[in-house]
Amino acid sequence: MSRPRPPAPRGRPGFAARLRRDWPLLVMTAPAALLLILFHYLxxxxxxxxxxxxQSYLGDNAVDSFVQSPWIGFTNFAELFSDPLFWASLRNTLFLTGFQLVFFFPVPIFLAILLNGILRPKLRTFIQSVIYLPHFFSWVLVVTFFVQMFGGAGLFAQTMQSHGLTPPDVMTNPHTFFLLVTAEGLWKDMGWGTIVFLAALAAIxxxxxxxxxxxxxxxxRRLWHITLPGLRPVIVLLLILRLGDALSVxxxxxxxxxxxxxxQAAEVLDTYVFYHAIxxxxxxxxxxxxxFKGIVGFVLILIANKVAHRLGEQGIFAKS
Amino acid sequence: MTAEALDAVATKPARAKTSSIKRPAWEEEPTPAGKVGKGILLTFLVLAVAFPMWCVVVTSLSSRKTIDQAGGLVVIPRGFDPGAYVTIFSGGQVARAVWVSLIVAFGGTAISLTTTVLAAYGLSRPGSLFHRPLLFLFLLTYLIYPGLVTKYLVVTQLVHWKNSLWALMVPSAVNAFNLIVIRAFFMNVPAELLDSARIDGAGEFRILTRIMLPLSKAVIAVVGLFYAVGYWNIYFDAVLYIDDNNLQPIQRLLQGYILAGLSPQVGMSGSFSVMPPTLAVKMAVVVVAIIPPMLAYPFVQRHFTKGVITGAIKG
Structure with a gap:
């Protein structure tokens, strides 16, 4: 683009000059930025x-209703924190996060190390292609597959019944629900989760x-002293992100x-909001x-990042 | 394994046919027990994905008699009966839901790709006006959670998109992660190329369409496919925003068909009531819901490793 005026001899050109130079870029960024402002930041x-x-009925639209609605201080929080169902959902959420941190998070790491040890490229690509696939399925599909396999009328129940056994009630048992959701999560995303670790392994x-x-x-010894230290930055990064997301499962x-x-077993924070608010x-x-969820998540991610820095890791954002 | 392992994942170079496997000289042979254990584990993982899909496809193509004999899902195919597919595509709810999902997938992907690519280019020049605050605006979406309720209020009571397919296509159109991936590709284009275009009098838009897009076709295609699969899989947004049975996407229909026995009422109003279809029809709907991701998959698979890593590093 030809400059109408020679730029200032030193330093950056002035605001007007930069606007004249960069306005097409701003116009291009605008649609996406406006979408984010409207549907994320607003x-x-x-x-x-x-x-x-x-109260929605107070105004013609959300902003109008907001202006008309009375301020009531911390009443909503008092109501929320005195609701035992809220605490139950928070407990479920934290329990599932903790459980999956131990029994889900490490699986892709082991799997990546295992895949990395396969020497035949074709075999490796084949296995990867198959186990990545469920990542692209919707949750509706994933749950459908589990129902068809393990549900009351599913394949395993049929097989067991035809052998005179009583099939266990997997899909509707609240006591084993945490195992079920973890198994579903593993089936869907365990393969996909290896990608980032495989890349880190290749960089060693x-x-x-x-x-x-x-x-x-x-x-x-090589695994312990070379492979795992090589994976450590990625593991720390993903742990931080997971911790920041501790309240969503x-x-x-x-x-x-x-x-x-x-x-009782399946209410998590998000479903609580859906059923008890929306x-x-x-x-x-x-x-x-x-x-509450947003602030806790934000604080957790900051803390985790700080801890990572203390441990000499890079974390998600630089110290600066 | 060498450092080109990553490329082996991404592009799969043709190997010589020799069946001898190159193991580095310093690496010891695995123990027989280790080999068997690995083999069993990996076979199990592959089967865990492949077996249910096999059963679903076979059942959807089986006659009622075969299914009755099996007492449920059919594992070993006997005969071939495409009746279930004829049923669902002869009209009615499934065909309509497929149409809705196709519209959302194509429309949503078009909106997402246009806005994402434009913004990726707009943010690809450090030092341009408002570059840092704008980039920050996009990156901050990683950290800030807007909350379910207020987003619901904006969509239903500010832009009034209740029972409108716009509600599925627009509010989540821009994904900062995808934007960063495309932006990284744009920033890798040599500056000389852009300078020469500028000397020839090309404006920014022309540079984007004539230079950037042809150079980054692959990554844009992959991001587009990711978006498309995401739109095809939309479920909860439809629970939130769509009450009209005629506008339900395929995932809602699938949930109504398959999980009805499991959880009778998902959704706030107007439970999605359906006539109980045969198992073959149910499984045919599952197959229909799987096909688009499966079609997209080979294209995505070739490139995603690079994309995911770029995003991970830059993000």
């Missing part, structure tokens, strides 16, 4: 209705292995199965829960 700010007795300097093997380190998965196993139009309460 709802974020809108969470102040947590301090209101928000192979001469390290050779040198340590020459020094007499066996395969387990998959949403559709729970909405789909909540009624089958009962809310479905009954108690929006102020739902915003209070959303605000």
């Amino acid at each position: 709802p974020t700010l809108g969470n102040v209705i947590a301090f209101q007795d928000y 300097d192979q001469s390290l292995y050779e040198a340590s093997a020459a020094d007499g380190a066996g395969r387990w 998959g949403f559709e998965q729970f909405i789909l199965q909540r009624d089958a196993v009962g809310f 479905a009954v139009t108690d929006y102020g309460l739902g915003a209070a829960a959303g605000l």
Whole structure:
């Protein structure tokens, strides 16, 4: 683009010059930025209705209703925190997050190491192609597959019944529900989760292995002293992100199965908001829960990042 | 394994036919027990994905008699009966739901790709006006959770998209992660190329369409397919925003068909009541719901490794 005026001799050109130069870029960014402002940041700010007795019928649209609705201080939070169902859903959420952190999170790491050890490229590509696939299925499909396999009329129940056995009640048993959702999650995303670890494994300097093997380190020592340290930055990064997301444990998965196993086992924070706020139009309460979740998540991610820095890791954002 | 392992994943170079496997000289042979264990584990994982899909496809193509004999899902195919597919595509709910999902998938992908690619280009030049605050605006979406309720209020009571397919296509159109991936590709294009185009008098839009897009066709195709699969899989947004039975996407229908026995009422109003179809028809709907991701998959698979890594690093 030809410049109408020679730029200032030193430093950056002035605002007007930059505007004249860069306005096409701004125009191009605008649609996406406006979408984010309208559907991401406006709802974020809108969470102040947590301090209101928000009623949709008061105005013609959400903003008008917001202006008309009375401010009630912390009443919604008081209601939320005195609701035993809220605490139950929070407990379920944290329990599932903790359980999956131990029994889900490490699986892709092991699987990636296993895949990395396959020497035939074709075999490896084949296995990867198959186990990545369920990532592209919707939760409705994933749950459908589990129902068809393990449900009351599913394949395993049929097979067991035809052999005179009583099939266990897997899909509707609230006591084993945490195992079921973890199994579903693993089936869907365990393969996909290996990608980032495989990339990290490929980036490890192979001469390290050779040198340590020459020094007499066996395969387990190499795994412990070379492979795992090589994966550490990625593991820490994903752990931080997972921690920041500690209060979400998959949403559709729970909405789909909540009624089958009962809310005592399957109510998580998100489904609580859905059933106790949106479905009954108690929006102020739902915003209070959303605000609680957002703030806790944000604080957790900051803490985790800080801890990562302490441990000498890079974390998600630089120290600066 | 060498450092080109990543490329082996992504592009799968043709190997010489020699069946001898190159194991580095320093690496010891695995123990027989280890080999068997690995083999069993990996076979199990592959079967865990392939077996249910096999059963679903076979059942959807089986006659009523075969299904009755099996007492449920058919594992070993006997005969071939496409009746279930004839039933669902002869009209009615399934055909309509497929149409709705196709409209959402194509429309949504078009909206998402247009806005994402334009913004990726708009943000690809560090030092341009408002570059940092705008980039921050996009990256911050990773960290800030807007909340279910207020987004619902904006969609239903500010733009008034209750029972409108726009509600499925627009509010989540821009994914910051995808934007960063495309932006990274744009930023890798040599500056000389852009300078020469500029000297020839090309404006920004022309540079984007004539230089950037042809150079990054692959990554844009992959991001587009990711978007398309996401739109095809839309379920909960439809629970939130669509009450009209004629506008339900395929995932809602599938939930109504298959999980009806499992969880009778999902959704706030107007439970999605359906006549109980035969098992073959149910399984045919499952197959229909799987086909688009399966079609997209080979294209995505070739490229996603790179895309995911770029996003992970830059994000």
